[in-house]
Amino acid sequence: MKIVIDYDLCESNAVCMDVCPACFRVEEDDTLTVLIENPPQDLRPKVDEAVRLCPRQAISLVEG
Secondary structure (H helix, E strand, O other), X not given: OEEEEOOOOOOOOOHHHHXXXXXXXXXXXXXXXXXXOOOOHXXXXXXXXXXXXXXXXXXXXXXX
16 A cells, blocks of 8 residues: 555644654644655554544555
């Protein structure tokens, strides 16, 4: 799986970082950084939750 961010939608509100800090970090300049673009399967539940909870639906997953 690959994490894809739509930066036009992302408000950097840090919900994803709260849910899965191993994969997401909001920087001091309020930009989102994806720390692990292709996370291992053991992080899948947390990444799925981050996708689901994103207020702007800016996070998606691409399989493969």
